Amino acid sequence: MRLICPVCGERDRREFYYMGDAVALQRPEPDAGAAEWDDYVHLRENPAGVTRDLWQHEAGCAAWIVVRRNTVTHEVLESVLATDLKGASA
Amino acid sequence: MGLSCMIRKGVRPVVELLAKSPAEGLLPYAKGAVELSELALGKAASIAPFKGQLDAVEKALGQGFPKVGRTTGHVVWFSQGQYLAIAMDIPDALGKYAAITDQSDAWCALELKGAAAEDVLARLVPIDLRQSQFKRGHCARTQLGHMPLHITRTGNDAFRLLSFRSMAGTMVHEISRAMDLLAARR
Numbered sequence: 001m002r003l004i005c006p007v008c009g010e011r012d013r014r015e016f017y018y019m020g021d022a023v024a025l026q027r028p029e030p031d032a033g034a035a036e037w038d039d040y041v042h043l044r045e046n047p048a049g050v051t052r053d054l055w056q057h058e059a060g061c062a063a064w065i066v067v068r069r070n071t072v073t074h075e076v077l078e079s080v081l082a083t084d085l086k087g088a089s090a
Numbered sequence: 091m092g093l094s095c096m097i098r099k100g101v102r103p104v105v106e107l108l109a110k111s112p113a114e115g116l117l118p119y120a121k122g123a124v125e126l127s128e129l130a131l132g133k134a135a136s137i138a139p140f141k142g143q144l145d146a147v148e149k150a151l152g153q154g155f156p157k158v159g160r161t162t163g164h165v166v167w168f169s170q171g172q173y174l175a176i177a178m179d180i181p182d183a184l185g186k187y188a189a190i191t192d193q194s195d196a197w198c199a200l201e202l203k204g205a206a207a208e209d210v211l212a213r214l215v216p217i218d219l220r221q222s223q224f225k226r227g228h229c230a231r232t233q234l235g236h237m238p239l240h241i242t243r244t245g246n247d248a249f250r251l252l253s254f255r256s257m258a259g260t261m262v263h264e265i266s267r268a269m270d271l272l273a274a275r276r
């Protein structure tokens with residue numbers, strides 16, 4: 001599999017560290033309540049299809065990126081710098 | 091403190107330490123149409139401009155900084171938002187606009203040179219380093235085997251390879267082994 005780093009371009013998967021669901025960018029407020037925090041910390045979807053995950057270009061430029069890809073077809077649909085997304089959605 | 095505890099140079103104790111380069115005693119090594127040797131980088135510092143301060147940094151140093159994957163004079167693109175200044179004097183005042191870290195002696199710098207240099211690297215580095223894709227002055231942050239690597243094409247058949255100083259031995263081993271294996275197939 002090859003992923004696109006928005007900084008470096010297309011690179012081999014071995015250059016990237018996988019963190020998991022990009023939900024980590026939507027941290028609840030401290031007083032959001034137990035249910036919401038439980039969901040944030042523990043509950044994950046496991047779809048056969050499109051996922052949205054956090055990766056780091058660890059062996060490259062070190063950027064954190066959000067990658068949308070299809071786990072069934074292995075198609076990589078989109079890749080965005082996490083810093084750009086955070087600024088836009090936070 | 092007795093004389094035996096002091097640093098010695100020849101028969102006399104001295105105050106200066108004896109400098110030892112990262113790959114000292116391991117290189118040069120030549121095989122087939124390739125030669126691997128150590129480079130002395132001299133003074134090196136990483137420069138990470140603060141948010142929105144790249145212009146100020148360029149102005150303070152009196153030179154433009156390279157785009158991603160490029161080099162400009164003594165300044166090399168090094169990582170996301172980070173540059174490496176090699177053999178350059180960095181004025182203290184630059185600290186207002188950027189995070190500056192002394193990297194001298196932190197990196198093992200090697201040169202791989204020769205007609206088959208690209209073929210040796212093709213065995214170790216997972217990016218396309220052919221001349222048509224990776225021209226003189228182009229650089230990239232990638233891997234050498236399992237090690238972190240910063241690579242720059244310095245000539246038609248020459249590359250500068252940087253990896254952490256602590257990995258100098260493995261770096262030399264990996265490259266020289268690839269040189270041997272390539273030569274064995276010819």
Ligand SMILES: [Zn+2]
Pocket residue numbers: 005006007008009057060061062063
């Ligand atoms: Zn990258």
